[in-house]
């Protein structure tokens with residue numbers, strides 16, 4: 502049985518006051534009624550206070566990025582050890598905004614994956630095609646290549662620490678969602694690629710999340726699909742009521 506996950510990617514939103522407010526609202530929700538594991542990925546500046554605040558909670562903390570180096574002259578960057586020391590358990594790697602806006606390449610992402618596993622983080626590895634690639638019917642080959650270049654140096658045994666997040670770029674923050682059928686089709690394909698690379702066991706045990714305009718009114722239908730094991734939620738994760746409703750879709 503795969504772990505079902507609903508993760509909130511807060512992106513560059515919430516100063517400390519706003520973050521603690523949102524967290525308090527989330528803590529009032531009874532997530533024990535859901536089968537999903539709940540993860541939040543706040544900005545770096547909120548990680549430690551949130552960790553301190555979540556000590557008795559089942560909510561897990563993720564960072565939105567990580568640097569692949571141990572330490573040193575990398576101005577503005579955050580190391581694996583720094584994230585460990587403030588209670589981070591998960592890291593998001595390869596988000597399309599990091600790929601597109603900050604030029605993160607498959608090679609760099611592969612290094613971030615290696616560094617994260619070395620430091621015992623769990624990874625949410627993001628893949629997904631752009632609109633023109635979808636229109637040209639290239640989405641299958643795009644996600645396969647992203648997996649091969651960024652993730653497939655990971656050993657089969659380390660894959661238990663990897664979650665894949667399929668996020669079609671055309672559906673992120675646009676209000677346009679992949680249909681449940683489109684999500685199922687490509688999630689099934691990703692699982693097939695995992696089975697070919699590793700084994701059916703690894704493929705069957707790897708959670709594959711969908712991300713891209715997931716809202717309370719569409720989550721249930723998307724999550725009901727056989728190969729969709731949860732969601733990576735952007736905008737709707739900034740509102741405790743909406744996020745909780747999405748979590749309760751499981």
Ligand SMILES: O=C(CO)COP(=O)(O)O
Pocket residue numbers: 510596668672673674675676712713714715733734735736737
């Ligand atoms: O990028 C996303 C999560 O990482 C999805 O964002 P939205 O839910 O705002 O479309």
